[in-house]
Amino acid sequence: MHSSDRPGDPLPPPVRPHPAPYPGGVLLLAFDTATPAVTAALHDGERVLAESTVIDARRHGELLVPAVDRVMAAAGHALADITGVVVGVGPGPYTGLRVGLVTAASFGDALDVPVHGVCTLDGLAWAAGEAGLEGPFTVATDARRKEVYWARYDGPARRVTEPAVDRPGDLPAEVATLPSVGAGAALYPAVFTDHRSDPAHQSAGALAAVAVHRLATGGTFPPVLPMYLRRPDAQVPAGYKAVLPT
Template sequence: MLLLAFDTATPAVTAALHDTDSGETLATADAVDARRHGELLLPAVDRVLREAGVGKEQLGAVVVGVGPGPYTGLRVGLVTAAALGHALGIPVHGVCTLDGIAHAARSAGLTGPFTAATDARRKEVYWARYDASGARVDGPAVDRPAELPEGLGDLPAVGAGAVLYPETFRALVPGMPEHQSAAALAAFAAAELAAGRELLAPTPLYLRRPDAEVPKNYKTVLPA
């Protein structure tokens, strides 16, 4: 089965095509630009399909990162996934974005318990904790670095959120992925499906209210 995976929950706009039969990633497209998710995602999807020589009608499922992430960027991926799934009549699976980063880190050689963290803005981080097998055991959650659970900052840490706050994530692991990779997201999803485990619903993990909100006591002005 061909899995099309993408994620827009972080500054990375990333897409990949994965073949579950061979276990191979057939094509990838990655860019880091926190302000252009809407412009970059569909061209990235088209690029991986063209590179692999695959038509949309050949896809078996869509895998999308569900965050946690800021509202504006995250919804781009989720809406696109829902539209593709509906148009093609194929299932859409959600994966926690931090799980994709954790899978990439383990594939890069990280062992033992660790933490993955991304930038949540507002001087906060999204984080999750993983055991030695790579299974998520705590989170996802959002906190100020100084308010993380006791002992979390002593674990090996990966991700752009950890890079931003080295005084908190004191065991930052050098050379590990900082941003999401759709290739890792797809590989994680394929492994979970092969093991008979259910993935998440394609609904957003915001963990907090959007940055932009309607002001309180807002008055609607109607024409006379």
């Protein structure tokens, strides 16, 4: 389960812990900041122990560590118990995505545990499967600039195209007309004609479940590098000259 909040609300969202038989085996801390959902969760290899999600596209840097603190407290664990970190690698915008990746690297170094990167769209696809969507389907998130990040899936754990960024109207018709999930699909109902409302936002619990599945089946992980798919919105102006010696 998870909780959500609206930007500007003064109180953090409640976190509901799940009963956990964690015996000292796998304990994954997962989080994602590639979308407006700042989401964190703790997973013991069998279930999500606690999860927190706050919807705020502008305060990823402020909200992520408190979200981690909440799920750790709700699950009754200390950071020293963690055996691995799972982080969403995008696609997503530069600023938000960087927050999650830098934080994951910091936790990995401080705790001396592996860091696993998972495509953000794969987390949404897994959550769609938990909501009953079997496939084929499309996952699309908002890329701004009237574009979406998207990929096609044959099932919750079977992505069949590489993540891409396009204007919705430029997507192949056979992709856009499939059942679809994600905020990007919700923004363009004239294109994504079979949009499903669940999941509405990214879930760190689902992201962790993807990692657990891959670890159990010998699957591979992408590099723990940001998947931007395009140049950042903030650019150095043309003709800029450095004022410090090189």
